[in-house]
Amino acid sequence: MNLNATLLGQMIAFGLFVWFCWKFVWPPLLAAMEERAEKIEQGLKDSEESAKKILNAEEQSKKMLAEAKKEAKKIMDNAKNQSEKIVEESKNKATEEKDRIVGSAQSEIEKEVVNAKKTLEKDFAASVMSAVKKIVAKEVSMSNYQDTVDKSLDDFRK
């Protein structure tokens, strides 16, 4: 019951305990707890951000996909057009070529025909002449009938 030196001893002990707690217990514990609180906060922020990023990326990819589809369609349309054009062009060319070939063949044929006529003419005249010579030699002199022969040859030419 009575107060004595224990009072002083206890005051010293109390002071030491409080000092120790003040210097070595409270600050590291509080600092560690605050660090963790910060870490958790940062983590939450990060996850929120990454969720946003994912959303963005999804949108972006959708956009890109749509664009790519558009592009592909354009390319395919182009190709179709191009091929149609090519087919058309080649058709035209082929027709032209055909016309050209046919034309040249025709002119060749005509030339041949003329040539053949000429040759035939020559051959025919010679054979007629030889035949006439033979006949005339038998019947009359050639000189008397030269005009008649020439006249008939002219007719033939026509």
Place this chain on the structure above:
Amino acid sequence: MASESSGRTFQEYLEHHLQNLVYGPLPAGHERKLYSKGSDETTKEAYCQSKNLDYDGEKYCKETLTEDGWYLANNKTDVEAMGFWALHIDTMFFSVLLGALFLFVFTRAAQNFSLDKPTKLQLFIEMMIDFINGVVKGTFKAAQNSLIAPMALTIFFWVLLMNVMDLVPVDLIPYPAELLGIPYLKVVPTTDLNLTAALALSVFVLYLFYSIKSKGFVGFIKSISLHPFGPWMLPANLFIEIIDLIAKPLSLALRLYGNLYAGEMIFLLIAGMVSINLTSFMGLGLNLAGITLSLIWAIFHILIVVLQAFIFMMLTVVYMNMAHEKFEQH
């Protein structure tokens, strides 16, 4: 329990359990008396002779000191003769032990603190730190002071641990200690007014220090002389404010001491019931009643133990807040 085996009456048993182990100076010429153990006069006399002491023919061995020196007190007369410079060894021992235990556990937790894999102990300590931090932040708003929260933590846990010693059965430690030759042992430091007064006085010193620091000396004098009635009623103000000032440490010390002392006393009274012999029907009934009552009181006492530690801590924070407030003219 101990009362019968050591041949004490219940009155003596109570007194024995309420006496601290005191170490202090005794002057030459002081007559020391030691309680003699034994069932009759011859064994008592033999007990005294075994300690080289005279037997007074009734209960005590006697010894007259020939020179000044430091002794363990045998009884109240010794304690009174020692005066102020006596030390309660048991109070000092258990309080420092429990305070060191508290600091050891918390320091370990601080050193092994893991951000990702907290142990259960660490989680408990974090909860406590959070709790104290919340109380201090909610109550201590007058200024910034990094001492207040750790002091609140120290007070709460130290007082709590010392109070918890009250739940240890009353004879569990003192009885074996007595067999080992330690004459007195009070295991609950908060049932010693010296300890509660020391805490309250320390808080009071800090109160005065921070009051003068934040208000200035003149401001502090003004705050106790110009309140609550204004300057023309200065003596009345001074009277009221000084009583108010002194009431702070006094109530702080006596509240904790009274609660725990009363709690310990009730445990002792219940223990007195249990000590009656088991052979009679009546004795058996009293024993059962004693055990039941002891249990009920212990469960109820858990509440008091925590509550008193909390109140002491809370009031300290409140007083510190008052001390940090600036002086305002009303």
